[in-house]
Amino acid sequence: MTARLCPFALLAALLPGVPRPAAAQDLTLPAAPRDSIVITAEFDSYDLPVGGWKNGTLPVERIEGMVQRRAWRLEAGDLTLLSVLAPLREQLQAQGFDILLDCETRVCGGFDFRFATEVLPEPAMHVDLGDFRFLSARKGDRAASLLISRSASSVFVQMISVGPDAPPEPIAATEPAVPLPLPSPVTAPAPADTGDxxxxxxxxxxxxxxxxxxxxxxxxxxxxxxxxxxxxxxxxxxxxxxxxxxxxxxxxxxxxxxxxxxxxxxxxxxxxxxxxxxxxxxxxxxxxxxxxxxxxxxxxxxxxxxxxxxxxxxxxxx
Missing domain, CATH: 3.30.1330.60 (OmpA-like domain)
Structure with a gap:
């Protein structure tokens, strides 16, 4: 069952700038975040989605260990969801993680997927039900998932990592980067919101x-x-x-x-x-x-x- 997080505990965890534990992995965001949050549970479990919503169910693998839940809010600017996800995916693969699921809204399962998987509550994480991307990956007894969506002015990134001890090093913020060259789009862009x-x-x-x-x-x-x-x-x-x-x-x-x-x-x-x-x-x-x-x-x-x-x-x- 998806974990429910108390909003008051969530607010108490809004402490940007707290030192991070040292660990082996260091992923880099394409832009510096405006806000961030981290919640670490030493003994916990996470239902890692390994497939899209289908026939009324979401296939998951339950992984136990130390679970770290993080979220960031970036200035939207010219960022697209893929321009945020692509470099993070490449970094995970470079560090030996196997990609289990990599999907966009419709392929993931839309509304059903969003409410069947774990998402940090607002205001830490915002999910546009019509526009999000999700990725899950595993490396031995470690696993990680990324959920990326946006509002009109911000891009939101959630990462949940789990392992037998200290989780992988959380994403490190960097100075704003030059926009990354993107591969050819895999889905058609949304039609302009012109009333059609x-x-x-x-x-x-x-x-x-x-x-x-x-x-x-x-x-x-x-x-x-x-x-x-x-x-x-x-x-x-x-x-x-x-x-x-x-x-x-x-x-x-x-x-x-x-x-x-x-x-x-x-x-x-x-x-x-x-x-x-x-x-x-x-x-x-x-x-x-x-x-x-x-x-x-x-x-x-x-x-x-x-x-x-x-x-x-x-x-x-x-």
Missing amino acids: LAARLDQGYGVVLDDLLFASGSAALAEGDYASLTALAAWLKADPDRMVLLVGHTDASGGVTSNVALSEKRAQAVRGVLMSRFGVNGRQVQAQGVGPMAPRDTNATEEGRRKNRRVEAIPAPT
């Missing part, structure tokens, strides 16, 4: 239903005609095998538990409208809530909080 909802869904990317309006603390959609729901319903009804997961989000006002419940009610409300008003088959739509854990904007302003009160549609892999 169907094109993004067709390529497996999630979409934010930006025109939906929720009052703070309310699960009810404001009255109105929503173009995003019209387009989403048309996309679903064009092929009965298409399925989406509606993911509800809230701003950070109030408690986490109540906000997670509220966000699921918002997703369920959207599902109900798709079914009752547009005649979408309920089998094609699932709903889930994640509360304030994946903000897309600041919670310090009303405009930012309004943007965070949203529902996203994530297409199921076909």
